[in-house]
Amino acid sequence: MYGLKTLTIAAPVCVWLILSSCSGNEATNSGSSPKAVFIPRKAEIIGVKHPKIPIEALKNGSGALDAKFEDIKAEFINVSCVNCHVNPGLNLELPPIKDSDGKKGPAYYLGGKAGTVFISNSKSFEQPSPAIAEAGLTSKFKQGEAIFEGNFVAAKNVPFGGLGPTYMKTSCIACHPGYGRARRTENFANEYGNGYIATVHNPDGSIAKGYTDMLQINAVKPYLPYAKGVKISWHNFVDKYGNRYPDGTPYNQGKKNEGILVYPSADIIEPLLPLPENYKVSIESTIGIYGTGLLDAIPDESIIEEYKRQQALAGPIKGVHGNWILDRKTGKKRLGKFTWHCSRATLDDGPGSNGIYNTTNVSRADKPDLYGTKEWIEKHKELGIDTSCLEKPQSPELSMEDFDNFMIWHRGLAVPAARNLDNPDVQKGRDIFYEIGCAGCHKPEWKTGYYNPFPPYSNQTIRPYTDMLMHDMGEENAGRFRTYRTPPLWGRGLMHKTAGHSDMFHDLRARDFEEAILWHFGEAEFAREIFRSLPKEKRDQLIEFLKAL
Amino acid sequence: MNTIKKNIKSEKRFPKTMLAGAALAICSVANALETSQVLETYVDNTVVATYSQMGDSAMEFNRSVAELKKNPTDEAAEKAAKDWSKVRTFWERGESFLFGPAAFASLDPNLDSWPLDQSQLDILIKNIDDGSVAIDASYVRNGLGAAFRGFHAAEYLLFRDGKVRKAKDISKGELEYLAAVAQVLAEDCIALESWWIGAESLPETKAKILADAEIETSGSYAKEMKNAGKSGSRYTSETEAISEIFDGCIDIVDELVEAKLGTPAKTENPLECESHHSGSSLTDIRDNIISVRNSYEGINANGKSLSALVASKSKEADSAVKSAVGSALKSVEALKTPMFKNLKENKDGFRTAISDCEKLSQALNKAKEIAVE
Numbered sequence: 001m002y003g004l005k006t007l008t009i010a011a012p013v014c015v016w017l018i019l020s021s022c023s024g025n026e027a028t029n030s031g032s033s034p035k036a037v038f039i040p041r042k043a044e045i046i047g048v049k050h051p052k053i054p055i056e057a058l059k060n061g062s063g064a065l066d067a068k069f070e071d072i073k074a075e076f077i078n079v080s081c082v083n084c085h086v087n088p089g090l091n092l093e094l095p096p097i098k099d100s101d102g103k104k105g106p107a108y109y110l111g112g113k114a115g116t117v118f119i120s121n122s123k124s125f126e127q128p129s130p131a132i133a134e135a136g137l138t139s140k141f142k143q144g145e146a147i148f149e150g151n152f153v154a155a156k157n158v159p160f161g162g163l164g165p166t167y168m169k170t171s172c173i174a175c176h177p178g179y180g181r182a183r184r185t186e187n188f189a190n191e192y193g194n195g196y197i198a199t200v201h202n203p204d205g206s207i208a209k210g211y212t213d214m215l216q217i218n219a220v221k222p223y224l225p226y227a228k229g230v231k232i233s234w235h236n237f238v239d240k241y242g243n244r245y246p247d248g249t250p251y252n253q254g255k256k257n258e259g260i261l262v263y264p265s266a267d268i269i270e271p272l273l274p275l276p277e278n279y280k281v282s283i284e285s286t287i288g289i290y291g292t293g294l295l296d297a298i299p300d301e302s303i304i305e306e307y308k309r310q311q312a313l314a315g316p317i318k319g320v321h322g323n324w325i326l327d328r329k330t331g332k333k334r335l336g337k338f339t340w341h342c343s344r345a346t347l348d349d350g351p352g353s354n355g356i357y358n359t360t361n362v363s364r365a366d367k368p369d370l371y372g373t374k375e376w377i378e379k380h381k382e383l384g385i386d387t388s389c390l391e392k393p394q395s396p397e398l399s400m401e402d403f404d405n406f407m408i409w410h411r412g413l414a415v416p417a418a419r420n421l422d423n424p425d426v427q428k429g430r431d432i433f434y435e436i437g438c439a440g441c442h443k444p445e446w447k448t449g450y451y452n453p454f455p456p457y458s459n460q461t462i463r464p465y466t467d468m469l470m471h472d473m474g475e476e477n478a479g480r481f482r483t484y485r486t487p488p489l490w491g492r493g494l495m496h497k498t499a500g501h502s503d504m505f506h507d508l509r510a511r512d513f514e515e516a517i518l519w520h521f522g523e524a525e526f527a528r529e530i531f532r533s534l535p536k537e538k539r540d541q542l543i544e545f546l547k548a549l
Numbered sequence: 550m551n552t553i554k555k556n557i558k559s560e561k562r563f564p565k566t567m568l569a570g571a572a573l574a575i576c577s578v579a580n581a582l583e584t585s586q587v588l589e590t591y592v593d594n595t596v597v598a599t600y601s602q603m604g605d606s607a608m609e610f611n612r613s614v615a616e617l618k619k620n621p622t623d624e625a626a627e628k629a630a631k632d633w634s635k636v637r638t639f640w641e642r643g644e645s646f647l648f649g650p651a652a653f654a655s656l657d658p659n660l661d662s663w664p665l666d667q668s669q670l671d672i673l674i675k676n677i678d679d680g681s682v683a684i685d686a687s688y689v690r691n692g693l694g695a696a697f698r699g700f701h702a703a704e705y706l707l708f709r710d711g712k713v714r715k716a717k718d719i720s721k722g723e724l725e726y727l728a729a730v731a732q733v734l735a736e737d738c739i740a741l742e743s744w745w746i747g748a749e750s751l752p753e754t755k756a757k758i759l760a761d762a763e764i765e766t767s768g769s770y771a772k773e774m775k776n777a778g779k780s781g782s783r784y785t786s787e788t789e790a791i792s793e794i795f796d797g798c799i800d801i802v803d804e805l806v807e808a809k810l811g812t813p814a815k816t817e818n819p820l821e822c823e824s825h826h827s828g829s830s831l832t833d834i835r836d837n838i839i840s841v842r843n844s845y846e847g848i849n850a851n852g853k854s855l856s857a858l859v860a861s862k863s864k865e866a867d868s869a870v871k872s873a874v875g876s877a878l879k880s881v882e883a884l885k886t887p888m889f890k891n892l893k894e895n896k897d898g899f900r901t902a903i904s905d906c907e908k909l910s911q912a913l914n915k916a917k918e919i920a921v922e
Contacts, residue, residue, distance in 0.1 A: 119792065119796075120785070120789050120792075121648070121784070121789055121790075121792050121793040121796060122648035122649060122652065122793060122796075123648065123793075123796045123800065139807065142803055142806075142807040143807055145807075146804075146807060146808050146812075150663075150664075151658075151662045151663065151664060151666070151695065151696045153664055153665070153666040153667065153668065153669070153696060154666055154668045154669045155666075155667060155668040158664070158667075158820050159664055159812075159818065159820050159821050160664055163666070170666070170694060170695070170696055171658075171662075173658070174658070174695075177652065177653060177655070178652060178653065189691075189692075191655075191658075191694045191695055192655035192658050192659065192695060193653075193655050218694075220669060221669070221672055419785075496783055497783050497784075499652075499653050500649075500650075500652075500653025500654070501653070
C-alpha cells in the first residue's frame, strides 16, 4: 500500500506555519496588537500543545481565548491546520497504482471491479458496467438506454406517447449531454444541452405556492405552462483579491476569460400563477448519471459515520446528512443522499426515476397522478379550460417493462477508470488534494454494502470523491439554499471529451477545474485560500490530478 | 500500444546510418501503416467527405423546397422528396460517427429526433394555416424543439404512407413550415461540416448561410482527431481516437439490434418504424451498415484504413468484420420494403438481420480490442 508521505510524517500537533513570522512576538493572549497572538483555551484544557494564532486571524478580533475554529478567517488556515482539523479520521492510505502483475491497480478502478470500464473517449459515460454484461443484462440495458434517449410526444397510445400536459423537456438526454452534466446557457428555452432546472421559491427555499418543484415552461395545448420562460442573466464576480492570486497573476490566466468569474441569476417570465412578493428563482444543473448505482450501494450507516466524523472535529467541515425518507419498496426509512440537497434516498426513488416523470409528465403504474398542483388546475378552470381528465389517476403512458429497463440502464452505467495515475504531476496533484483539505468533503473512498437491487455491486471499493453530505458553500453560492451535496469527482476529467464542455458547480458557474476551486466558499473557503497561495506549478498539478479522475 | 507504432518510433529514434545495418530487421515495417495515416484518411475521406456532400445536398433540398413553395406542382414535390432522400442518405451514412460535434453541438437531436411529435405538429400547422402563427426559419431555429424540426418534420410534410404527397394535398401553411424546416436543416448540416473542418475552411456560400443564421462554430474536430496525442487535441493518444471510431460503429450497430430493427420486430407496430412516413426505414438501416463499412474499410482509403490496421495484427479479426458487414447488408437487403407494411412478412428476415447485426457488433468489439491493445 502506498502511504501519503506528506501526511504520514505530519507531526501529531499542528504547526501554524504562519506563526513562524510571529515567533518572536511575546504578545499576550488578550493583546490587541495586529501582531499579537493567542492560544485557544480549549487546546490548553485538553492538553494539546497548540501553536500560537495571530489575533488578526480572528473574524471578530476579540474573545480570542474562547475562539473556536469557525472564528478564524479562512485565509489564515493552512496545510498544517488541515492535518489536525480536516483530515483526522480519513483513510489516507492510497490504493496501489499497479497490481502484482504490473497491470493497472486498484487506484484506477474508481467504480470498483464490478463498475469500472477502461474507456477514454466520447462514449466514456455511456457504458454498461462489467457486472451488467456478466449478469446478461446488456440487451435490457440497451433498451433502457433507448428510453433515456427517446423523445416523448404528446399523443397517447403511440411510441413514447404521453408527454404533458405540462413539461420541461421531451427527453432525458436533452439535459444530460453525453450522459453527463448539462452545460451553461443564457437561454433557458434551449432544449438540448441546457440542463438547468428552475425553482420558484420563498426566501426559506420552500417552493412558492402553486408551483411544482421543477418549473414547467412547456405545455400541450390547450393547457398552459406555469410560466412562459425563465430569464437567465450572468454577472461578473470579483473577489476581495481582485481575482488575482497572491503571486499577482490573474485567475484564468491565458484563457479567453482571463481575470473573469461569472455567476448566473434567474427570474420568471410571465408566470401563470400569482407569486409571493419576496419570491426568488434559482437554477440548478443536472448531475451526471454514471456510477449512481454504486453510490446507491453505499450503506446509510457509513454515511452517518462520516457525518459523525466531521461533526466531531473542531474544524471548518461540518457536513449535514439528508433526511430519513420512507422507502416505499421496503417500508424502511432510508437516508437522503441523491440530488444537490440529498432529497432522494434510493435510486428507485431517485432523481432518474422521478426525473423521467417530472420532466415529461409521462405517467406510469407507480406514478399515476399528474405532476402538477391544484392551483394550476384551478387556474385552468378559471380560464374555462377543461381539466376533468387530469384530476384522476392517469392510465400508464410508460410501461413498467420499459421503466424497469430504464432503471437497469440507470443502475448499470459504469464509471470510467482513472487515467495517467503514474504521471508524476498527477501524483503530486493527488498529494496536494489531501494536503489542502479537498478530501475533507470529497471523500475518496467508500465500501459498498450488500446491494439488494443489484447484488454484483455489493462489497465494492469505489472512489467517487464525495462524502454524500451537504455543505454550506457560503453566501456567494446561495441559491434555493446555501448547502449543496458534495458532487462526485469521478469521470470529471472526461467531460470535455463526452460533452464538449467542462462546466461545473450547482449552477454551472465554473467553466473548468480552476474556476470550480475558486468558487469554493463557506465551509470550503479555507481550501480555496490555500489553493490560491500555492505556486502555479502546484495549482496546475492539482488540476492535473482532477483531470485524471 | 500497438507493435507497429512501436517499430515506427524506433525508426525515428535512430539515425539512418544505424538503421541501414538493420535494414533486414525492419524491412517488414518499411511500408508499415501508421495510425496517424489511418486517422487522416478516416477523417478526410470518410467523415468530412460525407458531411461536405450532405451540406451540398441539403442546400439543394432547400432550393427545391423553395421552388415547391413558389410553384406547388407534383413534379416539384417529387423533386423535393428526391432531394430529401439524398440528404437523408448522407446523414444515415454518417451515423457511425455521431460522436463529437453531432452530439455536443446538439445537431444529432436537432436533425434526427424520433419520434416526431405529430399531434402537436398538426396543431402548429393548423395555426400557421389560420394565420395565428407566422413561421420562418428563425422561428424553427430558436422557437421550436427538436421534435418539430429536422429530417422527420420535413419527411412528414412531404410524404405520407410511404409515398410523396400530391401538391394539392399540401396546405399553404405546410409549405411555409416545410420551407422553414428545410432552411434550418441546411443550416444544421452545414454547421456540422463547419464544426469538423473549421469555420475558416468552409466554402464561401456555406459560410454565408451560417453567418446569416448567426450560427458560429469553433475549432476543427477534424484537426483534433488527426492530431490525436498532440497538444490541442482532446484525444490524448492515437489509440483513443481509434477506439472512438470503433465505438461509433458499435453504437449504431447495437441501435439497429435493439431499436431500429429490434423494436419493430418485437412490437410489430408500424409506428415504431423510424422514417415510416417515407417508407424508407430499410434504406436508413442499409445506409447505417454502409456507414460502418465506410468507417471501417474507408472511402478511397488506399490501404490506410481501420481494416488494414486490424489486418496488420490479425487477418482473422479483420476478415470477421468484413464478412459480418457483408452478411448484415445482405440480410437487411433481403427484407421486404416498406418495413412498416411488412412487419409480419419480415418476421423470419428480422431474426436473421438482427442476428447478423449482433455478429457484426461482436466482430467490431473483437477488432477494437486488437486495434487498441
